[in-house]
Amino acid sequence: MAVNLFYFLVFPGFLFAAVTGAFLSWFDRKITARVQFRKGPPLLQPFYDFFKLLLVKETILPKQGSPLIFLLAPVLSVFGATMAGVFILLPLFNITTGFKGDLLVIFYLLTIPSFSYIIGSLASGNPLAAVGGSREMKLIISYELTFLLLIAGIIMKCGQKFDLYSVIQTQQAGSPFIGSISGVLLFIVGIFCIQAKLGLVPFDIAEAETEINEGVFIEYSGSAYALIKLTKYIMLFILPSFLIALLMNGFRLNGINILWAVLKVLVVVLVLTLIRNTNPRIKIKQAIKFFIVWMNLLAIIAIVLISFGN
């Protein structure tokens, strides 16, 4: 019991994921600044932002709409991100959960933050938030099938095993999945799915800052918005880690391999940041078409290649 609470609250769970995610968020902003020939924010900037929102600012509740659901939605999103983080990070640090079938549980837990953003935005009673909520819903519909096909491809590739620990062990015994043609295709699909899940620029349609004033988050202020920031930090760490666990061999925690583990996370975040900095925001129609037609096509080609043994 105490060990489980420790797992959930401190080491691979809440605290560790949040702190690492905050540093990754700084890395993302610093790379963005360097791409634009700027100097960029200081190292502790994500912590300043978080504590300012949590401790200093006032939380305003909507007059119309439902204040209770409005406040519960950020709590729910932190909970979903933390649960998904525990299930992803425990196998990555070579601690077996003994739970067969956790890939599907992770898949469902990873959608909880997006769903709670929708619930919170619709509970706020703001018309722009409603527009953002409906866009987020359409975005979820378009990328979830692709994400499921990615997981199906991984399950086929490691011989019908449904738990993340076996996926990592299979790769560490043999070669990483990304070393084959189907692995590269699945990596491209995975990167774009993560981009959409994190709401980074080509797919930040739901929270378009200049167009609908932050969309789903328009009414959030103070500590409720701090919890949403926290969810974003956690997601920025666990989604790249999930991709690394699925395709890039997981982490090994002895000697020089710790450095490789850190580098893998940084490289995946770097790819996400560069995509974010070199693309404009697309329309929701284009996003749906991109996922339903092109990304699904790539994923299906990868699955066909896997069934022929590539």
Place this chain on the structure above:
Amino acid sequence: MGFKEYCFKKSLWVFHFGGASCNNCDIEILDCLTPRHDLERFGILLAGSIRHADVLLVNGSINKRDKERLIELYNQAPKPILVVAIGACGCTGGIFAEGNVFAGPVDKIIPVDAYIPGCPPKPEAIIAGIVKLVQNS
């Protein structure tokens, strides 16, 4: 200086309200956020929604229609909020002070924490004003 104040000063998110402006001040404010002056070094970001803002930048002359919107915006902002009046029109009314639709400079409508005069103020002047605001608040 406590931990809370330190975090607040290191992460000021600004929201930009343009009154009946000639747009020169708007352009100079945007210039502060471009790569050349880079206010993100100090943690200053442009917020899309007033609910996320810590600083309300007001520029341009405030006429009778702007007055209602400015008061509403000030009431919608989460406290503590700092208000900065930018440009001659925001500080005193400038050449519009005699006009019949003019509804008074910003500090007659909402409390103002800092004034940055100039027509328009240079980006360096705006940065200096923000620095003084952070040091004195």
